[in-house]
Amino acid sequence: MPYFLMVAFIIALGLVLWRLTITPGDAPAPRPRAPRGPIGPDDDPDFLLDLRRKNQGRDS
Template structure:
């Protein structure tokens, strides 16, 4: 039962890491090109997947990119909306 669990964990780690690698934009990948990370993840399932999760993706926004869009601050509910309260 223990061997099955270890194999299952390795398969889940590899599938998750490969999906995350494919979904990550090229400019956010660091230290290796995408094909290098894919090769590392497939050849060394535990180490490669964990290295990708910890070191492969640049944290925060990409350098030189625009700042994340800001949500406009507006009324949060009907009781905070002056137009709604005026109509009561």
């Protein structure tokens, strides 16, 4: 049991010291998320609008 407490204390102390010494410039920048676009043409609103315009005259 004393070894567990000693290891937990050393880890906690290391985390506190690390947080005190890190500067905002040292922190890793968040990775940019990949732009999430339409998966297929049937999910693309521009494609569907263009398709509707093309088929508008054919419905008669």
